[in-house]
Amino acid sequence: MADEITLLDFWPSPFGMRVRLALTLKGIDYIYKEENLQQKSDLLLKSNPIHKKIPTMIHNGNPISESLIMVQYIDETWPKSSSLLPSDPYGRSQSRFWADYVDKKVYDCGRRTCFAKSPEEGDAAVKELLECLKVVECELGEKLYFGGENLGYVDVALVPFYSWFYAYESFGGLSIRDECPKIVAWAKRCLENESVAKSLPDQQKIYEFVVTMRKKFGVE
Numbered sequence: 001m002a003d004e005i006t007l008l009d010f011w012p013s014p015f016g017m018r019v020r021l022a023l024t025l026k027g028i029d030y031i032y033k034e035e036n037l038q039q040k041s042d043l044l045l046k047s048n049p050i051h052k053k054i055p056t057m058i059h060n061g062n063p064i065s066e067s068l069i070m071v072q073y074i075d076e077t078w079p080k081s082s083s084l085l086p087s088d089p090y091g092r093s094q095s096r097f098w099a100d101y102v103d104k105k106v107y108d109c110g111r112r113t114c115f116a117k118s119p120e121e122g123d124a125a126v127k128e129l130l131e132c133l134k135v136v137e138c139e140l141g142e143k144l145y146f147g148g149e150n151l152g153y154v155d156v157a158l159v160p161f162y163s164w165f166y167a168y169e170s171f172g173g174l175s176i177r178d179e180c181p182k183i184v185a186w187a188k189r190c191l192e193n194e195s196v197a198k199s200l201p202d203q204q205k206i207y208e209f210v211v212t213m214r215k216k217f218g219v220e
């Protein structure tokens, strides 16, 4: 039986981008369903009854939640093409640590940078965002990718946020290029990969999405 994969997603989501990217890197065909998060589909509510969030992936009728868990599932289910996680347990533990760091720190500071309700909140978010990006930049060191010579799990976890960089810079009044040049160079290197370029929306489009959301939330 051919695999049937449906991805419930919302285009600006960095979490959704991770899953789109992992599937594309592995060459897996899937059905993409855009969700309206104000009016979630019955399929989403049924498939992810705990969090009710996108992305949610359904593989041959089995739902899977949480983007990093989905990326690991994709890596384990289709191991034939190159693996995203290292083969040794210690290497895997380190990759999972950094992907978790991205989830807990980078996402949150980025969100607060775009949607800060006061200049003080914005300044604190920008300060924290730069600290986090410098930490991941230090972890990258002189490597081409977080995965070493090839794109790996941490690259997949982090690179979607590059689509949000212009929005962070515009609303946070910072230059990531000046502050973290190695991270910007790494992201551009990732974008040379066809699967990455195909899976990530344009920075300008994300910026316009953030403008709309700020108006909606009354953040001006």
Ligand SMILES: N[C@@H](CCC(=O)N[C@@H](CS)C(=O)NCC(=O)O)C(=O)O
Pocket (backbone or CB within 6 Å): 010, 013, 014, 015, 037, 052, 053, 054, 055, 065, 066, 067, 068
């Ligand atoms: N930890 C989750 C985060 C997913 C998430 O926050 N999704 C947001 C969109 S970016 C969502 O579905 N929000 C709708 C809601 O919370 O009702 C993951 O990695 O998949």
